[in-house]
Amino acid sequence: MAVVHPLHQNDTAAMLHAAFDRQRQAYRAAPVPTIAQRKHDLNQLKALLNDNRDAIVDAICQDYGNRARNESLFADVISVTDSINDCIKKVKKWARPQKRHVDMALFPGGRNRVIPQPLGCVGVIVPWNFPVFLSFGPLAAAFAAGNRAMVKMSENSIALSRLLIELAPKYFEADKLCFFEETGDVGIEFSKIPFDLLFFTGSGATGRKVMAAAAANLTPVVLELGGKAPAVIDPKFPLETAVQRILFVKQFNAGQICTNVDYVFVHESQTDDFVSAAQAWAAKHIPDINSNDYTSVIDERSYQRLMTTLDDARSKGARIVNLCQQEPDPQTRKIPLHLVMNTTPDMIIRQRETFGPLLMVLNYSSPDEVINYVQDHDRPLAFYPFSKDRNLVDRYINDTMSGGVTVNDALYHVAQHDMPFGGVGPSGMGHYHGHEGFITFSKMRPVFYQAPFSAMKLLQPPYGRFANFVFNFLVKFKK
Numbered sequence: 001m002a003v004v005h006p007l008h009q010n011d012t013a014a015m016l017h018a019a020f021d022r023q024r025q026a027y028r029a030a031p032v033p034t035i036a037q038r039k040h041d042l043n044q045l046k047a048l049l050n051d052n053r054d055a056i057v058d059a060i061c062q063d064y065g066n067r068a069r070n071e072s073l074f075a076d077v078i079s080v081t082d083s084i085n086d087c088i089k090k091v092k093k094w095a096r097p098q099k100r101h102v103d104m105a106l107f108p109g110g111r112n113r114v115i116p117q118p119l120g121c122v123g124v125i126v127p128w129n130f131p132v133f134l135s136f137g138p139l140a141a142a143f144a145a146g147n148r149a150m151v152k153m154s155e156n157s158i159a160l161s162r163l164l165i166e167l168a169p170k171y172f173e174a175d176k177l178c179f180f181e182e183t184g185d186v187g188i189e190f191s192k193i194p195f196d197l198l199f200f201t202g203s204g205a206t207g208r209k210v211m212a213a214a215a216a217n218l219t220p221v222v223l224e225l226g227g228k229a230p231a232v233i234d235p236k237f238p239l240e241t242a243v244q245r246i247l248f249v250k251q252f253n254a255g256q257i258c259t260n261v262d263y264v265f266v267h268e269s270q271t272d273d274f275v276s277a278a279q280a281w282a283a284k285h286i287p288d289i290n291s292n293d294y295t296s297v298i299d300e301r302s303y304q305r306l307m308t309t310l311d312d313a314r315s316k317g318a319r320i321v322n323l324c325q326q327e328p329d330p331q332t333r334k335i336p337l338h339l340v341m342n343t344t345p346d347m348i349i350r351q352r353e354t355f356g357p358l359l360m361v362l363n364y365s366s367p368d369e370v371i372n373y374v375q376d377h378d379r380p381l382a383f384y385p386f387s388k389d390r391n392l393v394d395r396y397i398n399d400t401m402s403g404g405v406t407v408n409d410a411l412y413h414v415a416q417h418d419m420p421f422g423g424v425g426p427s428g429m430g431h432y433h434g435h436e437g438f439i440t441f442s443k444m445r446p447v448f449y450q451a452p453f454s455a456m457k458l459l460q461p462p463y464g465r466f467a468n469f470v471f472n473f474l475v476k477f478k479k
Helices: 009-029 035-051 053-064 069-094 133-144 158-170 186-190 204-215 239-255 268-285 300-315 367-375 390-399 434-440 455-459 465-477
Strands: 098-100 111-118 121-125 148-152 177-180 197-201 221-224 230-233 263-267 319-322 338-341 358-364 382-386 442-449
Touching (some): 009 121, 009 177, 035 069, 035 133, 069 434, 121 186, 133 148, 133 434, 148 186, 158 177, 204 221, 239 358, 239 382, 263 268, 263 367, 268 319, 268 338, 268 358, 300 319, 300 358, 455 465
Parallel strands (some): 197 221, 230 263, 338 358
Antiparallel strands (some): 111 442
């Protein structure tokens, strides 16, 4: 499909609806693809990624200004390939009709089945931070479920968008999959299409707009948002291990991950030791932010937002610890890893998701303080307790609520293909990955098969003595 150039709103809407109509017609002609066809589509998706791996990684790097190659390989290639392989392996099992219980007292001889069927034509709106993982991941679930898909890429993924628009027709017909570049009004019009499901990953503010636009068509929406995800370190847990694991995740992709550690609770007795351990880790693993191994902030607006967040905290009395001993570079948009301590509620960093290499440190004296703080704020997309005390870990899990949890590390629950991923409340709704992703993109259709003889025939009006006897018996029997 050719690159989409800026168009008037009406032209954009017409172009998107034409693509949707083409997919809808193809769906109606073949509404339930065979398992062989679904595996073929999944293999084509994997081939699109792996045949063009270097070009895709280079395009992502171009969009970022600099994106560490190994980060792209790990998050946007290896993880996605594993997810697709998991779908190929399990799709036959997932797609089988499920037997369900029948109340034989009322429906003797009847059968119940739940039949997974494709929803039809789905839309996927993709952010810039992991543009392949967050497009191909939902596509794997959508194709396993037998759907067709339209994908709207981010305005910050122009090089990758244009590459995928060029490559996709070599692997898929447009009535199966097509990509669209964001040109100013595509996103607005995309959300208005009457998809059978709309899948969005991005900010809460944009998610609200997408949901409002989809509501006009009663289009069901899956929202994968973000929020301020906390970590807490039990003072009995090895501090250096916790620091290493948290800072590795915090510097990964320059902190631009929706499930990243936004802030960490450090016991008040360990504050100085935490800072020392963080400085030692950064000196060893991030000796130079100008290295190609350290990723840039995505754009000027994000760079300025992060610098404003730092300046605001500094001006209001926060303690700022630059872990890399280098100054931020506005030309490369690289910001060293910082700790922000002694914060107050009026600071920006307390109020908004950081989404960058700034780690807020909060002190605590008891688990109650941690639990109350987390519960008093929006439910986050992730929570990260570090402790060898199983009872304490269970308490943190049971007494707080978040989209997902990784214990004694951070982020990695997202990479588990056999577990659902998704937010809760302000951090999102709906799930994907693994079987839950297949279910999300399917209509789990209940079907009751009546027996040749229906007992209900004996219970039709006018109700006589026999019907009264049966109904009275069932009332007592069902108590």
